[in-house]
Amino acid sequence: MSLKYLSILLTVTIVFSMDIYSGGKLSLIQNNMDVHYYDIHLTVDSEKKIIHGYVELGINVKDTTIKGLELDLIDQFDISKIKVNALMSSFSHNNNKITISPTSLVHSNTIRIYYSGKPPEANNPPWGGGFSWESDSLGYPWIGVSCQTNGAHIWIPCIEHPSDEADSVDLFITTSKHLVVAGNGLLIDTTADNNQTTWHWKTTYPISAYNINFTIGKFQLIEKDLNLKNPTHLQYFVLQEYLEGSGYIINEAEKYLKFYESLFGAYPWSNEKFGMVQTPYWGMEHQTIIAYGNNYKIRKPGYDFLLLHEMGHEWWGNYLTVHDWADFWIHEGITIYAEALFIEENFGIDAYHEFFKKTVRSKISNNIPIVPKQNAISQDVKGLDVYYKGAMVLHMLRYLIGKEKLISILNTTLHSEKSLSHNHVSTQDFIDITNEITSEDFGWFFDVYLKKKDPPKLVIKNRWKTKTINWENPNFLMPIEIETFNGEIVKIQPGKRKIKNVKRVDPTQWILFN
Ligand SMILES: [Zn+2]
Numbered sequence: 346m347s348l349k350y351l352s353i354l355l356t357v358t359i360v361f362s363m364d365i366y367s368g369g370k371l372s373l374i375q376n377n378m379d380v381h382y383y384d385i386h387l388t389v390d391s392e393k394k395i396i397h398g399y400v401e402l403g404i405n406v407k408d409t410t411i412k413g414l415e416l417d418l419i420d421q422f423d424i425s426k427i428k429v430n431a432l433m434s435s436f437s438h439n440n441n442k443i444t445i446s447p448t449s450l451v452h453s454n455t456i457r458i459y460y461s462g463k464p465p466e467a468n469n470p471p472w473g474g475g476f477s478w479e480s481d482s483l484g485y486p487w488i489g490v491s492c493q494t495n496g497a498h499i500w501i502p503c504i505e506h507p508s509d510e511a512d513s514v515d516l517f518i519t520t521s522k523h524l525v526v527a528g529n530g531l532l533i534d535t536t537a538d539n540n541q542t543t544w545h546w547k548t549t550y551p552i553s554a555y556n557i558n559f560t561i562g563k564f565q566l567i568e569k570d571l572n573l574k575n576p577t578h579l580q581y582f583v584l585q586e587y588l589e590g591s592g593y594i595i596n597e598a599e600k601y602l603k604f605y606e607s608l609f610g611a612y613p614w615s616n617e618k619f620g621m622v623q624t625p626y627w628g629m630e631h632q633t634i635i636a637y638g639n640n641y642k643i644r645k646p647g648y649d650f651l652l653l654h655e656m657g658h659e660w661w662g663n664y665l666t667v668h669d670w671a672d673f674w675i676h677e678g679i680t681i682y683a684e685a686l687f688i689e690e691n692f693g694i695d696a697y698h699e700f701f702k703k704t705v706r707s708k709i710s711n712n713i714p715i716v717p718k719q720n721a722i723s724q725d726v727k728g729l730d731v732y733y734k735g736a737m738v739l740h741m742l743r744y745l746i747g748k749e750k751l752i753s754i755l756n757t758t759l760h761s762e763k764s765l766s767h768n769h770v771s772t773q774d775f776i777d778i779t780n781e782i783t784s785e786d787f788g789w790f791f792d793v794y795l796k797k798k799d800p801p802k803l804v805i806k807n808r809w810k811t812k813t814i815n816w817e818n819p820n821f822l823m824p825i826e827i828e829t830f831n832g833e834i835v836k837i838q839p840g841k842r843k844i845k846n847v848k849r850v851d852p853t854q855w856i857l858f859n
Contacts, residue, residue, distance in 0.1 A: 367493075414456065490560070530550070549616075609660045754775075823839075826855065
């Protein structure tokens with residue numbers, strides 16, 4: 346490969362990863378639009394690595410005096426025509442935006458977009474998203490799509506913003522007749538035509554664009570009726586080579602689902618299914634069809650991290666969704682905290698603390714505040730702090746208010762009536778609920794841990810046999826535990842007074858500080 350070619354390739358990769366993102370500030374036109382329905386008809390050609398077909402969107406327009414429509418779709422695709430309410434419409438397509446100028450708009454519109462092209466290939470799925478065109482060990486195509494960070498506009502026209510959820514989706518994927526397509530919701534039917542089969546999946550639950558998903562492979566289907574709070578059908582699409590182990594993973598799935606139900610209430614999508622599909626990348630929380638690429642690996646002290654994590658997102662991320670990527674820690678931090686609670690329930694409180702000491706703390710880098718400025722793009726919340734510092738915030742909140750109140754805050758956040766549609770929340774909602782349930786004001790706590798990059802600084806001064814312990818920031822009110830040489834653990838409020846007989850500060854490691 347010549348150096349010149351390499352530098353072009355690098356430029357393309359960098360441009361793709363920086364420019365293709367989700368979220369940000371909605372334009373006036375997109376703020377006026379609500380995509381409530383996607384009807385997706387795409388053929389996936391695994392030999393040419395292209396997709397072609399059309400997507401029809403049901404779009405409600407709030408104010409019909411605001412002219413025009415704007416949708417997101419990356420420039421790699423060629424759009425052949427666009428129909429608005431069955432009439433051909435003029436449009437332009439550049440900077441990954443489709444700008445449509447229909448002659449007239451009404452409140453409820455259907456926009457049909459015909460397009461084709463080569464979707465981006467995933468360079469580091471699921472984080473560096475795109476299509477994964479893989480083969481299984483028998484040589485059959487095995488195709489996955491992941492697009493949480495880059496957004497669903499890498500394969501369908503949509504409003505690429507976390508605030509926009511559709512009420513329902515019809516997904517028609519056509520591919521080689523030897524293969525199986527796993528998708529969201531219920532399989533309505535399959536239609537064979539020569540060498541191809543069309544798989545029609547349908548969901549009637551609200552869904553984020555990045556969660557609309559399919560995986561293609563030579564799958565076997567394993568099914569089980571689960572005895573959850575509501576009867577729920579489990580489907581697992583697995584490659585032949587991983588059939589052994591499928592019984593084990595289904596039992597694990599049932600156990601984890603029951604755990605989440607005991608904590609956060611009924612599995613949200615019982616009318617459709619709990620689904621898992623084996624993917625050529627690690628995993629993603631695609632609603633009702635979790636991407637599972639963990640190959641049954643067990644994490645200490647004895648559970649499948651990936652399955653437990655992606656399943657947790659069915660409550661935190663899918664059923665409840667943030668309105669702005671700035672609040673993404675609510676999806677990831679709470680799901681990691683739920684993992685800690687799973688460890689506590691199954692392996693005991695010492696294992697819970699061990700998880701924070703060994704796993705959680707080692708992954709926190711304090712690079713950026715975990716809640717950045719509003720109207721964030723997906724790239725603003727990259728990295729592990731939204732996961733692990735987010736979980737640490739809940740660990741510290743538990744130290745302050747106790748486990749029972751923390752669980753009550755989480756359930757109120759999850760199930761209370763929201764001012765935003767589709768169970769959308771913000772960090773401020775979470776803070777308001779915490780203050781309401783505790784009848785206190787934890788602004789001092791959330792300001793430091795969510796909105797500032799650096800943890801608070803504890804200043805310890807030794808004076809002969811005594812110590813003085815102070816927070817550098819006098820407005821930071823966190824009490825701290827002290828272990829004395831007598832083996833006692835006492836909680837103190839840092840301040841000027843001298844403390845004798847101090848062996849260790851924060852012996853249980855409840856608190857994140859410098
Ligand atoms: Zn996650």
